[in-house]
Amino acid sequence: MSSTPIRVVVWSTGGIGSIAVRAVAENPGTDLVGVWVHSPEKAGRDAGDLVGIGPIGVTTTNDADALIALRPDCVVYAAMGPDRDAAAVPDYVKLLEAGVNVVTTSVHRLIDPAGFEPEVWREQLAQAASAGGASLYASGIEPGFAADHLVLMLTTQSKSITSIHASEIALYDDYPVVETMTDAMGFGRPLDYQALLSYPGTIAFQWGPGLRLIARGLGLQIDEIRENFDRVATDRDLHVAFGTAEAGTCGALRTQAIAVIDGREVITIEHVNRIAPDLGLEWAEEMTQPVYRIRIEGEPDIACDMTASLREPKASGSPMDSGAGAMVATAMRVVNAIPYVVGAKPGLLSALDLPLTLPRHALR
Template sequence: MTSPLRTVVWSTGGVGSIAIDAIRGRPDLELVGVWVHSEEKVGQDAGVLAGLAPIGVTATSDADALIALKPDCVVYAASGPERDAGAVPDYLKLLAAGINVVSTSSTSLVYPPSYFSPEWRDQMQEAAQNAGVSFYASGIFPGFGSDQLALLLSTQSKKIRCLKVTEVALNDHYPVADVMMNGMGFGHPLDFEPLLKTPGFIEMAWRAPIHLMAAGLGVVVDEVRGTLDRRLTDRDIEVAFGTIKAGTCGAVSTRAAGMVNGREAIVVEHIIRMARDVAPDWLASEFDATYRVDIEGDPDIHCAMNVGAAEGHAAGHAAMAATAMRVVNAIPYVVEAPPGLLSSLDLPNTLPRHAFD
C-alpha cells in the first residue's frame, strides 16, 4: 500500500473545517498541518477549531513551518474580501516549494485560460511547471454545477441552442458582513451601489465557468453580458451577519450570458436570498441549495440537483460540504496529474475514495 498523501488545510472556516474532518477519516490522506489567520487560534488543536474532538494537529500561522513539513498537497480554503489578491502570493509560494494546491478560494481559476489576471496566471503556471506540481480550483458553483454536471448532461444532445446553469440558495448563514452588504448589497436600499454593480464585475465573476463550458463544447464565446437584479424585504430578517431591515435588499440575482454568433448560448444565473419568502416570483428551492441545468435544443433537457435537507435544517452546510469535497476528493488526481494549472476538463471524474463507511 502506498503511503498516504501528506496534506495541509489552509484555514478553519466552514469549508476548511469540513476538509479537516474529511481528511482525518481517510486512509489515503494524512493531515499534517493546519494554517490559521487569527493569533488567538494559533497553538490550538485543529480538531477543536473545526468543531471536532482533539486530533493532535496544532494550528499555526507560520506558512514556512507548514512548507517545511513537505506536504504533498494544500487544501486552500481561506476567504475574505481580498480573495485572489491575498491568495495568489500564497499559491506562488506553495507551488514554488513543490506543493500541489487545491483551492475553493479563487473561483475565477476554475478555468485558468480565462483568468482575469494573465500576469498572475502566468506566474503560477511557471511556478507549477518548474516545481513539477499542479493547481486546481473548484467548488460547487462555480464548480461542479457549472461545469461537469452541465457537460455530462450535454452528452445527450444532438443540437444545443442555449445551455443555462442556475444556483438558487439561501445564504442567511454566511457571516461575512463586508461581502454580503458592501459586496452584494444586502441590507441596503436599492439606491446603494454594491461591488456587484461595478461595470464589468458580473462578467468577470462568471467568465470562468462560461468559458470552461464553451471549451468543453468546442465553441468560442464572443463576449459575456452581465445583469443584476435586487429585491426588497418587507420585514426584518435576522441573519448570521446581523439584521436586514425591512425596506432593504433581501434577495440578489446575477445573470451572465455568453454570446456565440450574436445570441445567448451559455448562461449562468445566481439567485441568493436571505429568507425563502423574499422575491417569490423568482425561481425558488426548499433545499439548502438547488443547481439547475436547462438545455434548450434537441432534445430539451432539464435537471435539478438539490443539495442538503429540506427547509428546517442548517442552511448552507450541505453546499459548503459539497464545495469542500470537490477539492478534497480531487487531491489524489491532482497529485498524479501533469504539472501546471488544471481545470475540470483536465481531470477524470474525481470519484471519492473511501467514501463508504
C-alpha cells in the same frame, strides 16, 4: 495510484478548512501532516480539537515555511478574507515553487485558469508550477461544479444544443458577513444603491470563468459576456444574520452572466439570492434550501435540479442546515481531487484536465 497515503496540509480552519481537516484526517488514503491557521490564538493547538473531532496528534501553526518543510504532497487551500485573491496568489506561488500541489476553494476564478486575470498572476502561477513540477486545481460547488462542470457532464447526453441555463437559487438569511451582504450584494440597501455587484464588468468577472469553461469544453467561442443585475424590495422589516433589512430595501436579487455565441445568447449562469423565501418569486419559486438548477434546450431537452443537504442522526431523519451541506460539498470537491491532482502533469488544471474525481474510501 500509490497505496501509500498522500501527505496533506490543510491551509485554514474556517468553515471549509475545518471540513477538509476532518475529511483528510478520517480518510485512510491521506495523511494529515500539518494545518495552517491565521491567528496566533489558534496556533499550537491540536487540529482535531480545533475542528471538533478530538485529538489527532497534529499541531496547528501559522508558520508557512515550517509546513513546506514537512514536504507535503498537496495543500488544501481554503483561506478566505477581504483580500482573498491578492493574498492567495503569493501563497500559491510559494507552494508550487516548493513542489507542493495545491487544491483550492479560495480563488473561484481559477476554475478556468486559461482565462484567469490579471495575466501577470496567471504567468506567475504557471511559472511556479513549471519550476516546482507541481499542479494547482480550483473547485467548489458553485463555481466549480453545479453551474459549469455538471453542465458539461449533462451535455454528454445531447445530440444538439440550443441553449444552456444554470441557476443557483439560495436563501441568504443566515449569512452573517455584513460587508458582503450589504456593500457587495446590496441587501438592506435602497434599490438604487450602487452595490459592488452592480458595477459594469463585475458579474462577468466573477462568473465568466464558468461560462468559458463550458464553452471550452464544448469547443465554442464566446463573442461577449452580457450582464443583468435585478433587485426587488422587501415589504417588511427582515431581521436576519447580518442585521435588519428595513421594508423598502433590497430583499432579493438576481445576477445573470450570459455568453453570446454566434450573435445570440446561448449560455446563462444565474444566481437568485434572497433573505426571505417569498421574495423574488418572479425569478424562481419559493424554496428554503439551495437548489442548483440546469436546463438544457436541444435534442433532448435536459432538466436537472440538485441539492446538497445534511441530515440529523437517522433516528430523527429530519433535515439540517442545507447551507452546511453545500459547504461539505464545496470542501469535498477539492479533497476528493487530491490523488488526481497529485498524479497529474504539472501545471494549472481545470476540470477539463482531470478524470472524474471520484471519492476514495467514502463508503461508511
